[in-house]
Amino acid sequence: MSVVSRPGVARLLSHRAGVAGAAVLVAAGVLAALAPLFISDETLDVTRVTAAAWQGPGADHWLGTDHAGRSVALLMAQGAGTSLLVGLSAAVLAVGIGTLVGVLSGHFGGWLAGALLRVTDFFLVLPALVLAIALSTVLPRGLGTIVLAIGLTSWPSTARMVRAQTLAIEARPFVERARALGGGHAHVIGRHVLPSVVPLVLVNTTLAVASAIVAESTLAFLGLGDPTRISWGALLHQAQLHGAVPQRAWWYLLPPGLAIVAVVLAFTLVGRALEAVVTPKR
């Protein structure tokens, strides 16, 4: 059973903004995938670069150079991969936890739902960024920590939404029919609840990726990222750290910022288009 049927794809294509967003995402994805192939380590090694520092955009360096003479364009391409990877995996983690908590609390109810909802409320009222900062300070530095910090702090809204949808589905007579046929919890969840929840979850994932990328940039900008990896947020951190503003090096500050805006906007547009397609009319 396909989640988005053929007419669904056609309807998706009729959302122009969504298609534009998808095009941006494909471009960013291709860039991120190809970057390691055409960028050798030397060109980004501070000790081996030959170009002068703080050069403006030109024929040699499309987006100029940074404080150490590295090409900002190449840094951008290299950083795309990290930003997208962290964004995607953190979003999948958050939506995964959210779906699990939402379905379980919606289906079983009673004390289990009570306990799960209190935990959800706890995470909902804590400022996510502060919690993420605390987590990434405590845990060892690394990409995994960033993913964990973002994933663990952004699942409550998904959980709430999935729970609401689960409750709505469970109230439908066909679930009662399934129970009367002898279907147990696994059957009701697997055959009726999950298939109805999955489209919403997909939409939610695309929207969650957008906020995860912003969260990753924020953490990296604050210097809490993985120091061995280049990401767009880390570029902004470096630019700020090495005085791009007094150098008037706009080419070092603007591109990572605009790239984040573009990708986040693209994910949001795709998410909205998907939402319009999968939301049942009835």
Added chain:
Amino acid sequence: MLELKNLTVHYGHKRVVHDVDLTLAPGQTLGLAGESGSGKSTLAMSVLRLLPKTARVDGEILLDGEDVRTMAWGRLRAVRWASASVVFQGAMHSLNPVHRVGDQIAEPIRLHGTTGSVADLLDQVELPGDKARAYPHELSGGQKQRVMIAMALACGPRLVIADEPTTALDVVVQAQVLAVLQRLVAEQDLGLLMISHDLSVLAETCDDLAVMQAGEIVERGRTREVIANPRHPHTAALTAAFPVIGDPAHRWADPRPTPPPLLQVRDLRVNYGRTRAVDGVDLTVGHGEIVALVGQSGSGKTTLARTIMGLRTPSSGRVIFDGSEVPRGGRALKAVRRQVQLVLQDPSSALNPRHRVFDAVAEALRVHGLREDEEALVTAAVERAELRPASLYLDALPHELSGGQQQRVVIAGALVLGPRLLVADEPVASLDASVRGEIVALLLRLRTELGLASLIITHDLGLAWQIADRVAVMHQGKIVEQGSVEEVLLTPSHDYTRALVRAVPRV
């Protein structure tokens, strides 16, 4: 007063009403009968130009000689309610929940600047004056419907259009509302255009009757004559769907001796918090027997059925199936569920909209881990439910099927495990009249062919007369009377049963 000439209504390219001519004089009552989708509501709403913008209306709609179609907006607003008004279907949705009903009745009076008092209007519909301060949720269904009637009469119109005014009401309440409507029409010399799918309701209130099918009026005349000698086959089908209690021709079940018991309910009690929904019920269904459980909504009959199915835990008492007590859970309960199957009221919501017919029917087999011969079993069940050939239907999604076909899929899903007892909750209540007869016949045939026993829960005494062997009458959580159909429906002994039987509209 009202004259429709060659009225045709299109939605896009779809023709919903085709070339209808109708006249209605003051004091005349006209019933408009038809199934869902026959165009009867569209026809009625066109009189006050209440159709959506997408509708294209051709022909003439003359209200007191003026064509509604070409009226200026201001004139139309003046005509609405002051000349003709509407009693809408479903009073619970047509009243604003956050305003007092008195204010809502007064709204048209205020807008039109006419004289009239809310207290008088409430008095006319036999509601006490202090109900004006009530909010809709504080009133019962029948009271809300009477508020709707009072609202329709607020500006002293000469024509009242009533669109399914009693559809969601119980028989007893329905009889009261119809009586109020009838009295008002007679007293105030109103014209009444009443729309219903239920011929017996129209027979009760209207002198003339028009029957619609697929946008056309197929038959019209004096109500008594049309119902007594229907000339069009569709009218005949509609008449047959509303069985006359006491008429042997409408009794489809053949008499049979009382069989040994299959399901026994002993002194069952079910509480919701402090409310006792089921209060000490004893009930027996024999092998291959059809028992009708009748009662008003809120009488506890649905709770009783859910408890028998093991979907609710009883507070006390026993449910015995085939000699052994139905367990409260676990594998043993699952085993019982192979034998007892549920058919729900509204087939469109009883089927998962994402599942194809094959999956919906096979669901029971998969639940019970019967993977072998899945396809053969499903095909057999679908054909038993008279969807032939099965291959035409197996790949269909529920929304591609008609209501009757959907109910057959639900029944096929229940049959696939080879059950011995079917618990059917209002199995035909949401179906059209012509389909209703087919489903009733199917249930009877399944009994004959498979020896399938049924417990049919219904508020419809006609259905009980048609197919049941025995009837149990439930009132406020208790079974007040039970016995053979003839005994209970023809010579009722309990006051409540008598009230129920008396309230049934007579054709």
